[in-house]
């Protein structure tokens with residue numbers, strides 16, 4: 001049995017997608033950011049600060065998406081989706097895994113301020129503008145790399161690309177993507193993957209974003 005603790009359109013999508021790339025189907029247990037389900041004692045015994053994803057597999061439970069990605073790729077090397085110690089691309093592979101989380105933390109900050117705070121504590125326009133600029137800087141870095149190759153690593157698709165699965169589809173709510181054609185082409189390549197399409201169908205509808213774009217108030 002494989003059980004993924006999951007919220008649609010969140011970082012747990014990374015794992016849902018990676019499992020599909022490996023031909024593994026997980027049962028999903030759904031949570032919500034706003035209904036208190038992440039704070040239940042039972043879930044906190046699995047994920048200490050009540051975050052998704054957490055994955056139950058092989059008789060163990062793992063939290064933190066990067067740890068899950070590394071565990072899955074190391075225990076299932078035949079799929080060729082990780083770059084194990086000794087691989088020439090081991091270092092860039094680890095860098096991109098970390099980069100994905102750096103980018104995701106900016107998105108989480110924007111999500112928190114645009115979607116989950118509101119009155120009586122309005123978000124600071126200065127901080128919102130700064131965070132959107134920091135997100136754009138990560139997209140600019142990707143734009144450069146993706147002008148040289150189709151996937152993050154020269155050797156082709158890897159689990160590092162699956163780590164981007166949550167990020168890149170949340171970014172357009174905060175940054176206009178017109179100036180990042182290589183990133184948009186990369187997103188189209190991702191969307192063309194059958195495993196991605198399967199995972200998206202399993203994911204469930206996103207409930208965070210109520211409009212297409214969140215501008216900085218007063219900008």
Ligand SMILES: N[C@@H](CCC(=O)N[C@@H](CS)C(=O)NCC(=O)O)C(=O)O
Nearest residue numbers: 010011033050051052053064065066
């Ligand atoms: N570094 C963690 C971050 C996990 C995380 O923050 N997940 C979000 C969803 S994208 C969450 O569960 N948020 C709930 C909260 O902040 O209360 C990972 O990559 O697994």
